[in-house]
Amino acid sequence: EDKVVQSPLSLVVHEGDTVTLNCSYEVTNFRSLLWYKQEKKAPTFLFMLTSSGIEKKSGRLSSILDKKELFSILNITATQTGDSAVYLCAVGSSNTGKLIFGQGTTLQVKP
Amino acid sequence: GAGVSQSPSNKVTEKGKDVELRCDPISGHTALYWYRQSLGQGLEFLIYFQGNSAPDKSGLPSDRFSAERTGGSVSTLTIQRTQQEDSAVYLCASSQSSWTGELFFGEGSRLTVL
Numbered sequence: 001e002d003k004v005v006q007s008p009l010s011l012v013v014h015e016g017d018t019v020t021l022n023c024s025y026e027v028t029n030f031r032s033l034l035w036y037k038q039e040k041k042a043p044t045f046l047f048m049l050t051s052s053g054i055e056k057k058s059g060r061l062s063s064i065l066d067k068k069e070l071f072s073i074l075n076i077t078a079t080q081t082g083d084s085a086v087y088l089c090a091v092g093s094s095n096t097g098k099l100i101f102g103q104g105t106t107l108q109v110k111p
Numbered sequence: 112g113a114g115v116s117q118s119p120s121n122k123v124t125e126k127g128k129d130v131e132l133r134c135d136p137i138s139g140h141t142a143l144y145w146y147r148q149s150l151g152q153g154l155e156f157l158i159y160f161q162g163n164s165a166p167d168k169s170g171l172p173s174d175r176f177s178a179e180r181t182g183g184s185v186s187t188l189t190i191q192r193t194q195q196e197d198s199a200v201y202l203c204a205s206s207q208s209s210w211t212g213e214l215f216f217g218e219g220s221r222l223t224v225l
Contacts, residue, residue: 031212043202043214104153
């Protein structure tokens, strides 16, 4: 059964800290891994990763995929209170079009 | 439309009643997904439509749940004889195709079963 596991489940940091969120997966015929940010309702897209070792970067956020060890990390540097959200990891398979999501990591950034 | 639209945004119903949740995807998007999110949980896959292909219903939790997509656009998720454990936020998402990966989500329909 396809599975996505995120850790930690929750995290509290102070502004300016750097955080690393983890996502490990087991999926048949991996196609892509995606990161989403969910603040209140609709998750918003952050990154899509398909190749190992290639870092995707957007401002203070970056992500990388390791297809050999079956995991991805999402880094946030110089955190701000606006980074407080649930971060979701999802994995897609070539066998099917559906995306399987992990449980999410709840990040709280304190002033 | 400009984004994925879902209605109603909130629905309170009594146990045993049927409910219908509607999703209007982004125009031109061929893939449509339904997910369920319980309080403090991740997204649980329910059902996926891709073009004219048969839908992937593998995530529907029971035969009380069904969904259809008419004309390749609007989708309706129906829950019959609702139970308290059905209380959750039901999120709809669409994508240009099943292979682009990036899903665009609606704001969700919060269902409360009393």
